Amino acid sequence: MINFTYRLAAFICFLSGIALSAQEKKQFPGVSSILQNIIPDAKNDSWMLIHKSYGKDNIIKQSGQKKDFESQPSGFNIGIADEDAFYYIVDVSKGTPEYITDLTALKKFVGKVDNIQDAAVFAVTEGYIIDEEFRDLAANYYQDSANYYLDLGKLTSKECPYQKKHFTLTIPKSGQTILNVKENGSYIELYNKKCTNNPRLLKLEKKEEPKDEPKKSNKSTKRR
Template structure:
């Protein structure tokens, strides 16, 4: 009886350990690695992933035979947008090259969620980003047997103030939808001198202007 209880206890501890390790948060690798590990919806063995930086094309993944393609002037990013750096995909699944240069096209290329990297791409089509500068807040994930849970950022204001918030998204495995969105608050708020709602400027405006000192009388006292 004692041996049975001990074995049962050991089994419970083992299963609990598996459950906890499955829910342990992990940080996303860099954007390039995430995109290299996506699984296209169509079983496509012929596509190229290119990172263009300052006008130079760098092939970071090539699936299938090397084929010619034309350099693109526009592309996508699932992190912080940078006009001098972006990604694009050349898809040869239909024989001739087709260029994927925006997030909607990337989402269609990936299709249903097959792994955590697909989930990150799907979230990016909804405006969320992997923020590599703030990995603890907006670039990590964990999973259980049913869902992926992604902590990602989102640019919520380009006006005054420039603002980013972070969220926890629940995305089902082998799905194409977001089950739940939990807002975790702002982690960046930047004001500039032109922001009329800058708290610092408002405080300065509330300060009273210094009063002028009373003028001294210039009249001299006359003796009688």
């Protein structure tokens, strides 16, 4: 009986360990790694992922036979945008190269969510960002048997102040929707000198008005 109880307890601990491991948060390794591991909706291996930086094309993922392609002048980013670098995909599954250069086309190319990388890309096409500078807040995830849970950022204001908030998104496995969005607050709020609503400037401009000194009485005191 004691032996059976011991085995049952060990088995329960084992299952609990698996459950905890499944829900342990993991950080996204990086934008490049995410894009290299997406699963195209067409399930066709003939495509290339290109990273263009300072005018130079670098093939960072080649699935299938390499084809000749034309360098593209613009592309997409799923992290913080870099003016001098972007990604694009050359889809050669139909023989003639087709170019994926924006998030709308990327969303169609990926299709339904097949893995966590697909979920991340889908979230980005809905306006969120993978903020590699703040991985603990806006570039991590965990999962259970039914859903992926992604902690991502979002640029909520380009005006004054420049602001980013972080959210937890619930995305179902083998789906293409966001079931729930939980706002976790702001993690960046920046004012510049041109911001008229900069609280520091307002404090400087707001000066205490000088208090009026009590007027002296002109009446002379009478002597008795």
